[in-house]
Amino acid sequence: MLKLTLNGQKVALDVDPNMPLLYALRDIQQLTGTKFGCGAGLCGACTVHMDGESIRSCITPVSVVEGKTVTTIEGLGIDNAKGDELHPVQQAWLDNRVPQCGYCQAGQMMSAAALLAKNANPSDEDINNHMQGNICRCGTYPRIKKAIKQAGVMIQEVNKAKPVSGKKGVQA
Amino acid sequence: MSPLIEQPAAVGTINGAAKHVSKVTRRSVLQALGLSSAGLVLFSPVQAMAQNKAPQKQNTAQDFELGVFVSIAKNDEVRIVNHRAEMGQGILTSVPQIIADELEADWSKVTVVQAQGDPKYGSQATGGSASIRQHFNDHRQMGAIARTMLEQAAASVWQVNASGVTTKNHQVINRKTQQALSFGELAELAAQLPVPDKAAVTLKDPKDFTLIGRDVKLAGQEAIIKGEAVYAQDIQLPNMLIASIERPPVVGAKVKSFNADAAKKVKGVIAVIQLKDRPLPVNVKPVSGVAVLATNTWAAHEGRKQLTVEWDTSDARVNQNAQHNTDQYLKALVEKVNHKGRRVRTEGNTDKHVYNEANTVEATYTIPYHHHMSMETPAATAVIKDNTCTVWTGTQNPQWAKKLIAEELGIDAQAVTVNMTLMGGAFGRKGKNDYTLEAVELAKTVGRPVKVVWTREDDVKHGFYHSISANYCKAEINKDRADHWVQRVAYPPIGAIFDLNAKSPSNSALSLGFADIPFELEHLSCETQDVETHVRVGWFRAVANINNAFALGSFVDELAVKAKVPTHTMWLNLLGKDRIINPAKEGFKEWDNYGHKKQEYALDSRRMKKIIQLLMTQSKADAPTAKNEGWGISYAHSFNSYVAAATKVRVVDNKLTVLEMHTAIDCGVAVTPDRVKSQMEGAMIMGLSTALMSEITVKEGVVEQSNFHDYLSARINQCPSLFVHIMDSSAAPGGVGEPGFPPILPSITNAIFHASGQRIRNLPVNKVLSV
Numbered sequence: 001m002l003k004l005t006l007n008g009q010k011v012a013l014d015v016d017p018n019m020p021l022l023y024a025l026r027d028i029q030q031l032t033g034t035k036f037g038c039g040a041g042l043c044g045a046c047t048v049h050m051d052g053e054s055i056r057s058c059i060t061p062v063s064v065v066e067g068k069t070v071t072t073i074e075g076l077g078i079d080n081a082k083g084d085e086l087h088p089v090q091q092a093w094l095d096n097r098v099p100q101c102g103y104c105q106a107g108q109m110m111s112a113a114a115l116l117a118k119n120a121n122p123s124d125e126d127i128n129n130h131m132q133g134n135i136c137r138c139g140t141y142p143r144i145k146k147a148i149k150q151a152g153v154m155i156q157e158v159n160k161a162k163p164v165s166g167k168k169g170v171q172a
Numbered sequence: 173m174s175p176l177i178e179q180p181a182a183v184g185t186i187n188g189a190a191k192h193v194s195k196v197t198r199r200s201v202l203q204a205l206g207l208s209s210a211g212l213v214l215f216s217p218v219q220a221m222a223q224n225k226a227p228q229k230q231n232t233a234q235d236f237e238l239g240v241f242v243s244i245a246k247n248d249e250v251r252i253v254n255h256r257a258e259m260g261q262g263i264l265t266s267v268p269q270i271i272a273d274e275l276e277a278d279w280s281k282v283t284v285v286q287a288q289g290d291p292k293y294g295s296q297a298t299g300g301s302a303s304i305r306q307h308f309n310d311h312r313q314m315g316a317i318a319r320t321m322l323e324q325a326a327a328s329v330w331q332v333n334a335s336g337v338t339t340k341n342h343q344v345i346n347r348k349t350q351q352a353l354s355f356g357e358l359a360e361l362a363a364q365l366p367v368p369d370k371a372a373v374t375l376k377d378p379k380d381f382t383l384i385g386r387d388v389k390l391a392g393q394e395a396i397i398k399g400e401a402v403y404a405q406d407i408q409l410p411n412m413l414i415a416s417i418e419r420p421p422v423v424g425a426k427v428k429s430f431n432a433d434a435a436k437k438v439k440g441v442i443a444v445i446q447l448k449d450r451p452l453p454v455n456v457k458p459v460s461g462v463a464v465l466a467t468n469t470w471a472a473h474e475g476r477k478q479l480t481v482e483w484d485t486s487d488a489r490v491n492q493n494a495q496h497n498t499d500q501y502l503k504a505l506v507e508k509v510n511h512k513g514r515r516v517r518t519e520g521n522t523d524k525h526v527y528n529e530a531n532t533v534e535a536t537y538t539i540p541y542h543h544h545m546s547m548e549t550p551a552a553t554a555v556i557k558d559n560t561c562t563v564w565t566g567t568q569n570p571q572w573a574k575k576l577i578a579e580e581l582g583i584d585a586q587a588v589t590v591n592m593t594l595m596g597g598a599f600g601r602k603g604k605n606d607y608t609l610e611a612v613e614l615a616k617t618v619g620r621p622v623k624v625v626w627t628r629e630d631d632v633k634h635g636f637y638h639s640i641s642a643n644y645c646k647a648e649i650n651k652d653r654a655d656h657w658v659q660r661v662a663y664p665p666i667g668a669i670f671d672l673n674a675k676s677p678s679n680s681a682l683s684l685g686f687a688d689i690p691f692e693l694e695h696l697s698c699e700t701q702d703v704e705t706h707v708r709v710g711w712f713r714a715v716a717n718i719n720n721a722f723a724l725g726s727f728v729d730e731l732a733v734k735a736k737v738p739t740h741t742m743w744l745n746l747l748g749k750d751r752i753i754n755p756a757k758e759g760f761k762e763w764d765n766y767g768h769k770k771q772e773y774a775l776d777s778r779r780m781k782k783i784i785q786l787l788m789t790q791s792k793a794d795a796p797t798a799k800n801e802g803w804g805i806s807y808a809h810s811f812n813s814y815v816a817a818a819t820k821v822r823v824v825d826n827k828l829t830v831l832e833m834h835t836a837i838d839c840g841v842a843v844t845p846d847r848v849k850s851q852m853e854g855a856m857i858m859g860l861s862t863a864l865m866s867e868i869t870v871k872e873g874v875v876e877q878s879n880f881h882d883y884l885s886a887r888i889n890q891c892p893s894l895f896v897h898i899m900d901s902s903a904a905p906g907g908v909g910e911p912g913f914p915p916i917l918p919s920i921t922n923a924i925f926h927a928s929g930q931r932i933r934n935l936p937v938n939k940v941l942s943v
Contacts, residue, residue, distance in 0.1 A: 016439065016470075023470040027414070032406035033399020035596070036469075037547050038628045042880035045547055073399030090397045100850055101260030102396030103403060103547040103596025128889035135880060137547050137597050138260045139857025140850070141891035 004065050007031075007075025017063035021055075022046045024062045025072060033073040033106050037135070044134030047107035048072045054114035056133075073106035076113060088158070089113045092151035100138035108134045112148050120155040122148065236363035238318035240292055241271055248342065248356035250275070251283045255293035256303045257568045258286070258392070259546075259598035260854070261909045262847030263303050265391045267311055269844060270304070273383040274315025274376055277355070278342040284391040289570025289590030298568045299603050299711060301811040301907025304843055306767060308905050309375070316373040318362075325362035326353050378841075378902060387846045392594070404551040404566035404593045405625060412553065412621040413442055415614050416472035418481050419461040419634050422873035423707055424452045424490035425483040430462050434478035440471025444479070445617050447610065452489055453672050454708050456604040457576070459634065463614055469625060485873075489672070494873035496706035498540065501870075502640060505703065506536055509644035509660040513699035514676065517687040517760035520695035525656045527648050533730050534646040537723040538934045541868035542638035542712055543883055548596020549626040550607035554615035560587045561612060566595035568603040576605055577612050599858075600711035604636055629878045636710025637868055639663040643723030649735045653745040660699040661686055661720065668705035675702035677716065679762035685720035685808055685914060687760045690775060692748025696759065707870060713858065717810045717914040722863075725806030725918025726933065729925065739805050739922065740788050750778045766811050772904040773812045780807065780814055783838045783899060787816035790897045791834035797927075800824050801831070804922025808914040811907025813839040814899075817856070817915040820892075823928035828941045830860060830920065834895045835912055840903035852896040852912040859916025860886040864943040867936050890943070 001012040006029065015024050020039075025031045025048070034057055037045030041059040048057045049071040050064075077084045086094070089112050099105045108131070115122060115130040122130070127148055136144070235243040241253045252268035252275075268284045287293055294310060295302075304311075319339050326344035327334045330351065337344050343352040378384075395401040420426065432444035443465045450457050462481050466472035485494045552565035561581055567573050570590040578585040595602055607624055615622040626634075641663035647654040665681060667674030677686075677700055687698040712718070732742035753775040755763040765773060784807050788794055793803040800822050807816040820832040835852040842848045865884035869876045877883040921932045930940070937943060 019468075019470045023468060026406075027408075027468040027470070030408060031399075032402075032408070035403075035548070036405060036625075037549075038880050039473075040628070040879055040881070043547070043628075077398070086397070093397045094393055097390060097393060097846055097850070099260075099393055099396045100262070100854055101258075101547065101595060101597045102392070102401055105396055106399045109397065132887045132889045135547070135885050135887060137545055137599070137858070137861075137885060138850075139854035139886075139891075141857060141886075141888045142853055142894045143850075144888065145891075 002062060002066050004067060005069040007071055013062060015062055018061050021048070021057040021060045021062050021065055021070070025057060031072050031074050035103055035106060037104065037107070043104070044111060045104045045107040047110040047134065049110060049114060052114065052117060054111050073110060076109065087113060088151040088154035089116065089147070092147040092154065095150065096143045096147040098140050098143040098147050100140055104134065104136045108136065108144055112144070112151065116148065116152050116155055120152045120159065122152060236359040238321045238359070238362055239314055239367050241314040242275060242318035244355050244359035246356045246359060248354050249281055249283060250277045250355060251285050253285050253287045253293070255287040255296050257296065257298035257570065257592055257595065257598075259298070259568065259595040259602065261851060262390065262844055263298065265388065266304060266844045266847065268391065269383050269388055270308065270311040271315035273381050274312045275319045276339040276341060276382070279383060279388050281342060286592055289574045289592060291571060296569070296571050297603070299600060300766065301813075301909045301911060302767070304905045305812050305907045310370070312375050313370040313373055316375055317368055317370060320368050320373045321362040321365050322355060322358045324365050325358045329353065329361070384843050385841060385845065387844065390846070401594050403548050403596050404553070404564060405548055405596070407553040407564045407593065407623060409553060409555065409621040412623055413465040413467065413618060414469045414472045415463045415465045415610070415622050415624045416476040416627065417447070417461045417463045417610060417624065417630070418476055418479055419459050419630065420483050421633070422483070422485055422490060422494045423454060423459065424487060424493055425485045426460055427462060428482040428484040430479060430481040432462070432479060435464050435475040438466070438471055438475040438478060440466040440468055441475035442466055443618055444475070445614060447613060454669050456606055456669070458606045458610045458613065463610075465614065465618060465622065472625075473627065492704070493706045496870050496873045498640060498869045498871075502538055502540070502642065505640065505642035505662045506538060508662045508701040508703070509536060509642045513660050513662070513701040515697060515699050516682050516762075517696065517698035517755070519693060519759045522656050522658050522695045522697040525648070525695060527656065531649040531734070532646065533649070533727070533734050535644070535727055535730060535933055537643045537719070537726055539641050539719045539722060540935065541640045541707070541870070542862060542866055543632055543635045543868050543877070544597070544599040544601035544712055545632070545883060545885060546595070546597025546599055546601060549628055549631040550602065551623065551625045552608040552611040553621060553623040554608070554611035555621040556581070556612070556615045559583050560589070562589040562591070563608055563611060564591040564593055565605070565608040565611070566593050566598070566602055567605055567608060568595070568598055568600070569605060573605040573608050576609055580609055580612055581616065599713045600715075601636060603711055628880070632878050632883055633875045634708075635868070636669070636708045638712035638718060639665070639709045639716075641719040643719055645723055645727040647727070647731060649731060652735055652737045652741065654731050654735070655693050656695045657691070657693050658697045658699070659686070659689070659723070660701065662701040662703055663716070663719065664703055664705035664707070664709050666709055666711065669708055669710065675704065676700045680764040681716050682762070683764040683766070684716040685724065685810060686716065688755045688763055688775070689724065690753050690777065690780060690809065691746040698760070706873065707875075714810055714910040714913040717808060717910070718862070718917065721806065721808040721810070721914030722917040722935070725808065725915055726921055729804065729806070729918065729922040730931070733925075738794055740784055740794065743784055743807055744781050747777050747780050752776055766907070768812060770904070773906075775809065779838050780809065783807070783814045783836050784816045786897055786899055787818055787834060787836035790836060790895070791818040793818040793820070793834070800927055802923050802926030802928070804919045804924070804926055806915040806918040806922060808911070810911045810914055813837060813906030813908065813911040815911045815915050817919040819916070819919040819923045821920065821923040821927050823924060823930070823941065826941050828864070828924065828937065828943050830890070830892045832893050832895070833916070833919070834897065835916070836897040836899065837912065838899035838901055838903075839906040839908050839911065840901050841905045842898050842901075843905060845898060848898055848908050849896045851908045853894050855912025856894050856916055857886050857891060859913055859920065860890065863917040863920045863935055864937045
């Protein structure tokens with residue numbers, strides 16, 4: 001049994017440790033929001049967070065995430081007393097009507113959330129550098145850029161409103 | 173009867189589950205889908221998305237049907253069916269939006285329901301940018317039918333004539349007393365009335381549209397951003413096996429022998445099955461192969477890696493396919509178009525003319541094979557039980573799937589249920605149902621539900637490619653315009669996948685920006701050539717408009733340079749005087765205007781010139797540029813829409829940077845303006861990929877590329893600022909999904925010329941410039 005924290009819950013997986021995390025999420029955990037795009041770490045559709053960093057789940061054996069904290073698109077929203085609330089990235093994606101077919105967008109949002117958790121005020125170059133591993137064939141890039149900047153502003157505002165000491169702001 | 177009413181329990185479960193994603197696991201949503209025999213996919217109500225809270229509890233048992241597309245519940249909620257296939261173009265919003273407008277429904281009370289494949293909806297073949305341009309009035313009639321039934325019901329309640337009532341904002345109003353009855357109050361009574369004939373209902377005056385032309389809340393976006401949207405890859409059924417298939421590397425090859433011993437030892441592998449041989453022509457059917465079926469996706473792929481398969485290519489035609497090399501083939505195409513071919517359109521006489529070399533431009537343009545590369549690779553799930561078959565598939569063509577499955581199994585089409593999932597991109601690829609049939613064949617053989625999933629390598633190596641092509645153009649400058657125009661085209665025709673004797677483009681293919689050339693010319697010859705086809709070719713966004721617009725757009729720029737006039741001036745001069753252009757009366761009898769004979773879709777030179785002028789005004793593409801920078805423009809009509817594009821680039825030390833791109837479109841009425849804009853943005857990005865970096869090559873019958881590292885696609889750092897300019901128009905709606913694409917390619921290469929003096933006639937650009 002392989003243990004990890006998945007979207008805030010303790011999970012034990014009875015799978016071959018070599019199975020890529022992507023298939024453990026989709027086939028075993030039935031979390032199909034994370035998508036297969038290339039199987040080779042080339043397109044970013046399968047992006048999830050491991051301890052807050054974005055990783056490509058299609059080339060990450062499940063053994064690598066043992067004991068770690070994994071977040072998928074299903075767990076990106078912020079849990080609070082009111083129930084599930086969209087992450088600023090998701091809200092900005094909605095506001096800018098980013099998705100066309102939508103298939104790559106979970107990966108795009110997970111990458112964007114990881115970027116903004118470290119840098120809530122990214123330049124165009126920061127966005128290009130961080131997001132160039134996520135391909136969109138529909139061509140939603142200009143809206144992704146806009147949405148990331150908007151989400152960054154939202155995150156900065158939330159963080160300003162929070163006390164600095166040790167308290168977590170909006171993070172992935 | 174709408175699928176909604178057929179499966180109320182399943183609908184309730186899916187709908188309820190989708191609203192509480194953090195409380196209800198993904199599993200329950202998908203099981204609800206799987207356990208429902210109709211497998212209805214229902215998208216979040218627009219209402220819930222708008223207000224970001226759970227909708228009122230819906231009692232679907234109280235839904236009353238008003239025609240095929242609309243049902244209304246007593247609580248005023250309206251359900252509208254989208255019967256077309258959603259692949260990113262936004263049709264999930266646009267079709268219900270049109271229907272809701274004619275119905276006078278309040279959009280916040282509308283829930284969109286995705287149809288199954290069913291002949292009762294009329295054509296569901298989602299391609300050719302046709303959903304709105306060919307069915308706009310049909311959709312309006314579906315809304316008007318429901319409105320008429322509500323009005324008749326209200327009139328009977330008030331004992332007045334139908335003319336004594338009117339409908340507005342989800343209510344029918346008594347004109348005399350101003351009493352009002354809500355849709356919910358009238359639904360039950362209205363549903364008992366006969367459904368009126370669609371020709372008998374009155375449509376709204378377009379000036380009274382309340383939703384058409386406005387940006388309403390889009391259907392389905394919230395499900396996508398939460399990771400809840402269901403694509404074909406996401407289907408999970410109890411007892412399901414997942415299949416990974418090794419297919420023949422050369423088109424038409426058969427399995428000679430295979431060894432599955434090692435594959436069967438992989439944990440999770442349940443069966444290894446040889447698919448049946450399929451004769452040429454390939455049609456849209458599977459290509460045979462060996463399938464590894466397992467309890468999870470990874471085991472299926474791992475098992476397949478252990479397979480050894482020997483292929484038989486001894487058939488004479490398959491052997492020819494095995495000798496197909498794109499390098500040689502492209503040379504042969506170029507050679508062919510540089511010689512006289514079969515005339516498909518003639519005006520005047522170009523043969524007798526003695527060209528003045530100094531004023532003549534002659535050029536050949538080529539484009540390689542292209543692959544759709546939708547982010548979601550093909551996938552389909554099938555269940556066969558008691559002589560019935562249910563599939564879940566991402567298809568642009570659910571009715572064709574139904575027919576093919578019925579033929580495959582030898583059962584009645586009515587025993588086949590085709591559930592349409594969302595598609596993670598399609599671009600024409602998913603108009604073919606080969607993968608759907610693979611799932612059906614395997615489910616029948618193994619006696620369990622089967623999901624076929626394609627790896628990216630499968631997708632790239634076994635596509636239906638956009639044809640490799642060569643276009644030739646020659647014309648003589650006469651002051652600031654040109655004449656004595658000869659153009660030729662050669663490429664493997666899509667018809668060849670259905671008929672081994674098809675060797676040249678069909679008349680409708682020749683009408684895609686080639687023999688329908690809109691210029692005022694006294695002497696014109698349009699010619700084509702016969703070629704053999706050795707791979708599966710197919711419809712790709714805009715089809716032959718891609719190569720034809722690249723050639724024409726490049727050539728007009730070359731003429732402009734030769735004549736020393738701005739490129740947009742050359743376009744306006746060649747388009748000539750204001751007129752309706754009818755190629756059928758100008759030497760091309762077989763002209764097919766994208767299936768439209770109606771006057772409202774006539775080719776209009778005024779609209780062509782106006783869209784070029786709008787582009788120039790908005791982009792300022794005629795303004796001076798810095799050193800090493802340049803603008804390129806182009807124009808193309810396709811799918812009854814008029815589009816002009818401008819691109820600005822910089823070229824320094826053989827390194828290309830695309831700085832800015834503009835698209836101006838006249839698509840008539842823009843039903844959902846934001847989705848027109850998003851399609852134009854997407855077309856610019858796809859144009860960048862296609863012009864600059866993508867290419868499928870074939871060596872000895874085998875596709876050389878395999879994944880995103882060698883079939884390149886534009887990434888965010890290569891994406892310039894994009895601008896879209898939509899012409900304000902009340903003309904009949906044209907296409908949107910495809911027309912943005914064709915003019916982009918020449919706008920880029922023309923810009924490269926004006927920035928650097930380098931004329932690129934053979935794509936992709938990255939053969940000569942770093943991109």
